[in-house]
Amino acid sequence: MSFAFEITHKAPDSYARLGRLTTPHGTIDTPNFIFCGTKASVKGLSPAQLRAEKVDIILSNTYHLMLSPGPDLIAEMGGLHKFMNWNGPMFTDSGGFQIFSLGYGSVADEIKGRGNRYRDKSILKITEEGAAFRSYLDGKKFFLTPESSIDIQRKLGADLIVQLDECTPFHVDKDYTARSMAMSMRWGDRSLAEWKKHDDGKQRMYGIVQGGVYPDLRKESCEWTRDRDFFATAIGGSLGSHKEQMYEVVAMCSPHIHPARPVHLLGIGTFIDVFSNVRSGIDTFDCVSPTRIARHGWAMVKGAPKERMNMRNAKFARDPDPVDPTCDCHACKNHSRSYIHHLFRVKEFLGMQLLSIHNVHTMTRLMREVRAAIGAGTLDALQKEWVV
Amino acid sequence: MSFAFEITHKAPDSYARLGRLTTPHGTIDTPNFIFCGTKASVKGLSPAQLRAEKVDIILSNTYHLMLSPGPDLIAEMGGLHKFMNWNGPMFTDSGGFQIFSLGYGSVADEIKGRGNRYRDKSILKITEEGAAFRSYLDGKKFFLTPESSIDIQRKLGADLIVQLDECTPFHVDKDYTARSMAMSMRWGDRSLAEWKKHDDGKQRMYGIVQGGVYPDLRKESCEWTRDRDFFATAIGGSLGSHKEQMYEVVAMCSPHIHPARPVHLLGIGTFIDVFSNVRSGIDTFDCVSPTRIARHGWAMVKGAPKERMNMRNAKFARDPDPVDPTCDCHACKNHSRSYIHHLFRVKEFLGMQLLSIHNVHTMTRLMREVRAAIGAGTLDALQKEWVV
Numbered sequence: 034m035s036f037a038f039e040i041t042h043k044a045p046d047s048y049a050r051l052g053r054l055t056t057p058h059g060t061i062d063t064p065n066f067i068f069c070g071t072k073a074s075v076k077g078l079s080p081a082q083l084r085a086e087k088v089d090i091i092l093s094n095t096y097h098l099m100l101s102p103g104p105d106l107i108a109e110m111g112g113l114h115k116f117m118n119w120n121g122p123m124f125t126d127s128g129g130f131q132i133f134s135l136g137y138g139s140v141a142d143e144i145k146g147r148g149n150r151y152r153d154k155s156i157l158k159i160t161e162e163g164a165a166f167r168s169y170l171d172g173k174k175f176f177l178t179p180e181s182s183i184d185i186q187r188k189l190g191a192d193l194i195v196q197l198d199e200c201t202p203f204h205v206d207k208d209y210t211a212r213s214m215a216m217s218m219r220w221g222d223r224s225l226a227e228w229k230k231h232d233d234g235k236q237r238m239y240g241i242v243q244g245g246v247y248p249d250l251r252k253e254s255c256e257w258t259r260d261r262d263f264f265a266t267a268i269g270g271s272l273g274s275h276k277e278q279m280y281e282v283v284a285m286c287s288p289h290i291h292p293a294r295p296v297h298l299l300g301i302g303t304f305i306d307v308f309s310n311v312r313s314g315i316d317t318f319d320c321v322s323p324t325r326i327a328r329h330g331w332a333m334v335k336g337a338p339k340e341r342m343n344m345r346n347a348k349f350a351r352d353p354d355p356v357d358p359t360c361d362c363h364a365c366k367n368h369s370r371s372y373i374h375h376l377f378r379v380k381e382f383l384g385m386q387l388l389s390i391h392n393v394h395t396m397t398r399l400m401r402e403v404r405a406a407i408g409a410g411t412l413d414a415l416q417k418e419w420v421v
Numbered sequence: 422m423s424f425a426f427e428i429t430h431k432a433p434d435s436y437a438r439l440g441r442l443t444t445p446h447g448t449i450d451t452p453n454f455i456f457c458g459t460k461a462s463v464k465g466l467s468p469a470q471l472r473a474e475k476v477d478i479i480l481s482n483t484y485h486l487m488l489s490p491g492p493d494l495i496a497e498m499g500g501l502h503k504f505m506n507w508n509g510p511m512f513t514d515s516g517g518f519q520i521f522s523l524g525y526g527s528v529a530d531e532i533k534g535r536g537n538r539y540r541d542k543s544i545l546k547i548t549e550e551g552a553a554f555r556s557y558l559d560g561k562k563f564f565l566t567p568e569s570s571i572d573i574q575r576k577l578g579a580d581l582i583v584q585l586d587e588c589t590p591f592h593v594d595k596d597y598t599a600r601s602m603a604m605s606m607r608w609g610d611r612s613l614a615e616w617k618k619h620d621d622g623k624q625r626m627y628g629i630v631q632g633g634v635y636p637d638l639r640k641e642s643c644e645w646t647r648d649r650d651f652f653a654t655a656i657g658g659s660l661g662s663h664k665e666q667m668y669e670v671v672a673m674c675s676p677h678i679h680p681a682r683p684v685h686l687l688g689i690g691t692f693i694d695v696f697s698n699v700r701s702g703i704d705t706f707d708c709v710s711p712t713r714i715a716r717h718g719w720a721m722v723k724g725a726p727k728e729r730m731n732m733r734n735a736k737f738a739r740d741p742d743p744v745d746p747t748c749d750c751h752a753c754k755n756h757s758r759s760y761i762h763h764l765f766r767v768k769e770f771l772g773m774q775l776l777s778i779h780n781v782h783t784m785t786r787l788m789r790e791v792r793a794a795i796g797a798g799t800l801d802a803l804q805k806e807w808v809v
Contacts, residue, residue, distance in 0.1 A: 073760070074769040081755065102738065102763045109739060110759050118755050350490065351497060367469065367506050371498050372461070375490045381462040382770065 112190030500578030
């Protein structure tokens with residue numbers, strides 16, 4: 034198999050669409066969700082467990098893997114697919130996002146507009162050439178350039194890779210955002226040039242749309258990616274300070290983005306986010322939240338207030354029902370709320386595993402139902418079932 | 422199914438034997454290993470994962486479950502089998518062991534003779550009536566008697582239950598040991614009487630052999646259990662200060678223990694311990710070590726020096742082999758030493774899960790091979806393969 038993206042259906046009333054994204058490691062239906070295996074592991078779950086809950090595609094983070102165990106070791110072990118024994122499609126980011134978010138606050142804070150404007154000491158210097166930073170593990174100095182990011186991603190060997198960009202912070206003005214976007218474009222051209230030098234048909238690259246919350250900058254950035262030889266497009270950077278602004282920012286990209294290429298929205302993934310953004314033509318999402326909130330006792334539940342229920346709540350102590358009676362994940366088919374509540378209460382880490390399974394399954398189920406609803410023209414009705 | 426124990430083969434040159442132990446939740450071949458699910462969870466593994474690695478029987482600890490979530494809640498949820506969704510044979514201890522070991526040092530220290538003689542404050546008072554202690558969770562006072570232990574175990578609903586005994590510490594003299602043993606006998610009679618009052622055919626009880634390291638006391642205790650209506654016998658108490666003394670203590674029981682009943686050895690379970698003690702007629706073992714050492718990076722490996730390998734060791738960083746190339750557990754079939762080393766290095770808890778799977782599988786494999794070797798008369802040769 035080589036690479037392809039086929040759009041099989043377009044909604045008449047929005048940019049929503051169905052597609053099939055083919056990579057050398059398999060084909061996935063879109064819209065779909067890319068599960069985060071940050072350090073070559075979706076936290077707490079084996080690849081076999083992911084497959085059992087119908088996960089189609091995962092990602093790993095270049096930043097974490099470049100620090101440990103390092104790209105050369107992974108290459109020596111046969112690449113990331115073999116290293117972690119994931120045989121399906123795989124995505125890696127460029128490493129830039131984590132480096133810059135270290136400088137501005139947490140990753141999630143930043144893209145969601147909650148960042149602060151002060152850089153810490155982990156970023157040593159950002160120049161036209163690239164970004165110098167210190168490892169959070171041992172303080173060792175690293176220098177990430179567009180070329181080295183692509184080199185590392187080639188060694189990791191994921192199917193889908195990403196250009197290096199500067200993740201523009203939220204709390205900067207339009208001039209800063211425009212200058213940052215321009216540097217990301219130059220870094221994008223260097224990333225593409227580096228990739229072309231070694232293209233062996235095994236990897237394809239996403240260009241990244243920047244431009245903050247400014248329609249003219251987003252348009253310019255979309256057109257820049259559209260006119261380059263990227264295989265696909267990712268929407269990155271600051272998406273605003275609240276959900277509505279995020280949806281607006283994504284929507285302002287829709288008319289300008291390359292219509293025939295897959296579109297990924299970086300780091301976003303609640304139920305409502307998925308419904309809102311597939312209407313803007315988003316084909317894939319990724320977010321750490323399904324497994325992260327599971328470790329804190331939260332189950333993602335279709336139709337629940339705020340999309341979730343905390344199994345630590347005392348009201349579940351004697352509840353014999355499954356976490357979600359409408360769910361057929363391994364946890365819901367085999368275990369009760371009462372048991373999972375107990376596991377969290379006595380700090381047995383099986384509780385985290387079971388809720389991680391449930392949340393991952395819930396996201397794969399959401400995406401299946403979203404695809405069916407786009408095909409049937411019933412997305413509004415489905416949204417009312419999932420988001421109350 | 423009701424309860425039965427059938428001895429299907431006896432070794433000509435030792436007390437080693439093959440058997441079939443039947444409970445209402447199924448029949449297991451013996452010798453076998455009972456995996457510890459202390460708080461209604463074998464740490465890190467789901468019942469489905471246990472079954473996949475051929476686990477036949479598990480135990481939970483009355484002490485932990487009486488404190489949280491409490492026996493009444495578990496009874497309300499349909500009993501321990503249903504609560505944790507384990508449908509096979511199950512064992513609970515009496516709670517006494519943990520209470521007394523809190524007073525003397527760690528559980529493992531105590532039965533292995535490393536305890537200190539100073540009680541801490543968690544035991545408030547031990548009298549003929551029972552033991553008063555404080556919960557390690559919230560300081561709440563509890564009073565455990567033979568009757569309440571059996572009552573709690575009935576509510577938990579395991580197939581195989583255990584009389585309350587005083588777990589005699591190692592660092593006491595023979596007189597203390599004899600007096601403690603005598604109290605355990607009286608507690609055993611009270612446990613039996615309480616059990617008979619409510620016997621509905623769903624549970625059977627183990628009597629416990631005490632007597633420290635003293636042959637005459639062990640003989641007396643064996644004869645006491647033999648002459649009572651216990652279904653089975655467990656060897657408990659202090660087993661000496663080193664492995665050889667432990668094997669001697671167990672061996673001194675063999676001629677005196679009821680020959681037709683299943684014999685359990687409490688809290689013991691390395692490879693060498695299994696080989697040594699099956700020759701004394703032990704039918705079942707239990708030990709937390711397979712999952713406990715897994716969480717610290719240790720893989721139990723047939724034929725390895727000291728029976729184990731630490732996957733944190735840097736020499737495994739680039740090792741593409743499975744943990745044990747001769748093992749067909751889920752971890753060894755799917756993942757490399759290099760990957761598991763990485764998971765521990767970056768603190769991904771999938772590493773603990775994979776090694777727990779491996780260690781559990783290794784123990785079920787050991788027991789299968791031991792049974793085959795007892796049948797074939799090749800136990801000495803098998804021991805040389807496992808223990809170097």
